[in-house]
Amino acid sequence: MSAEQMTHAILELPWTTPPLTLNDSGQTRGARLARSRRIREIRSDVVVLATKARLPKGVRYATITLHYRPALNRRRDSVNLSPTLKAVVDGLTPQKIVKTKAGYNVHAGYGLVNDDSTREVSTPEPIIHETEPGKPGALWLEITWED
Template structure:
């Protein structure tokens, strides 16, 4: 059995970035809260989508279409992707492939959008 799902994320820009440099205790706590928010949100969206459990292999890829044409780097999406992937992997023994995130071209008049594409295989 194979399947496919798209989880539309509620953020218009990545809530976390590799460029965040929190050196103070307050900044570290704020970062930890954002990580927990991403994990919790993705977990709830996966439950609402009724994604199957007990899968053999899952591929998850983060997609981002920014609101403008400024230069962006897929490396910075890793900070948002990691807790999202962790939320999907929680409680499963499936192997998970995580291809590099994709940044799509901005579309005039459209806001930013993030989503996860998930494909799976089960025997």
């Protein structure tokens, strides 16, 4: 693949800490509902950001890397960011309407890729950067795709 066929974008995310982590227990019904609500919010936020960034739709293949620069200097586990990465990637796939017992749920989606399978998306392990004194935490996506 030549460099001319690859395109690149940085999408700054609105959070200073990861909105979801593997440490979120989700043991109670209320915690599970709150987590589901947060996932919906993340997907919706990503759709708005991708629209503003004018990302393409229906690309053949994309690599989506989550970056995190924490505000506080302490040990961190990059795999712990997986739930945030999953919700973000889901927000970059097409909108889905899912039938439930109570009716229908609409899952927000942008449509950068047609599916989040490994045939269309690569999600390398999230990258945790060093803190920068005086700067708040930050999360962003580095996205490359094939036209």
